[in-house]
Amino acid sequence: MWDLIAEKQMAYSDKVIDHYENPRNVGSLPKDDANVGTGLVGAPECGDVMKLQVRVNPETGVIDEAKFKTFGCGSAIASSSLATEWLKGKTVDQALAIKNTDIVNELALPPVKIHCSVLAEDAIKAAIADYQKKREETKAPEPVGAQSV
């Protein structure tokens, strides 16, 4: 029976299981902080909600912290956990270049779980958009590092 359980769990890649069991960067950042962008995507009645937050260093324009909380299946948890790992150390523009297909490939998600990766990409974009909106509202000058070439 354990062989079968192991085999069925292969439907989840080792990487998905690893992120599910040891999620990276679970938690929350202060959402009123001017340097923090928050993205909240999905809907409870659809079975997935992701909250993804980034803190951008105002000096360098680089994301120095990323946190997530996710309500969803193992693949949704893994997608958001992976996203926070990737975001750290990236500039805002580099972050916006992350595609859901990158997540699908890295986690070997099956077709029925592709929507989890789409949601993670949406969460990244929403978090960055929130950060950018705050910057505009406070009219702070764009940090030099943010304008990656």
Add this chain to the structure above:
Amino acid sequence: MKLPIYMDYHATTPVDQRVLNAMLPYFTQDFGNAASRNHAFGWAAEEAVEEARKQVADLIGANPKEIIFTSGATESNNLAIKGVAEMYREKGNHIITCVIEHKAVIDTCKKLEKQGARVTYLPVQKDGRINLDDLRAALTDKTILISIMTANNEIGVLQPVAEIGAIAKEKGILFHTDAVQAAGKVPFDVNQVKADLVSISAHKMYGPKGVGALYVRRRNPRVLLAEQISGGGHERGMRSGTLNVPGIVGLGKAAAICKAEMASETERLRKLRDRLNEKFHKNLDEIYINGSMEHRLPHNLNISFAYVEGESLLMGINDVAVSSGSACTSASLEPSYVLKALGAGDDLAHSSIRFGLGRWTTDEEVEYVVEKLTNVVRRLREMSPLYEMVKEGVDLSKMQWVAH
């Protein structure tokens, strides 16, 4: 304690060793065809089948002549509903059923609709039971059949079948009930319920898969069915096909054991189920029972662990076999239609787990499941944005969600 733990007895049950022992001779030495009337091999098989017919009849207070053996409850439901629709076509074409019936009933009704029948699917109340006034209001002079299950397979809720039977009788309408989850588990008597047709399955009561029965009333009224499988006129012409003798023997033995042990088994399982429920409530906040606790099978518990998604829960308890109403565990990507029908919201359907206790469930297993599940729920809530928001006082129902 042996792992993994099986706590999904509504899906199926293991065959009781006593049932298996009763069946074994009928595979080899007593292998005869029950329809062979002219030699001892046939007589032995026929005798065994008639004994089983009596055992099944005894379980539900019926006459043995009223038991038709089938390949299982899906066939029994098909035969009952299609058989009545075809036989009583002249009398009417309206069938009343309910939105939380098993797919074997719903899909059968859908098929009949395509062929011109009219079907009313009664809603259920928040507790999972139909409203008898809705039933009365749905009756027309064209109604020929009411098909309402005795106990639901997901939430274990018992429908008011005796009241439904009384209404049907008063109006001269046939009453079919899918009693798969209830038969052998709680007292069920065809005359007390005034049922005309009753579906039963062996594998839900510690018998083998691939065999079931349909009770067909012979008196007051004498129910007629149009056969759905032709070829030889077995089973009073209602269900042709060589009888599955070992399976039927197994069904009979399973029914006899259930009848003999029902009182003590029910008592034991109710205590275990209640302990499971109490401990979850002691350990965790924001958990909700789906369906009536009062009108419920003693061995069923269906709980939504709010703000945690069902599949991620199951992933954390891979040594416990339970099932979830979450969309992610089904191919359709739709959460359980039964839980949706209760009107508690799709989010709670996504968070639901069904526990089905049974003959070999132990105290130790209940303790293990509580501990294990509590830990996983706590861990997942730590990473649930919904749980966090609720704790901050956010009303989730007032949020603008960006659905995708």
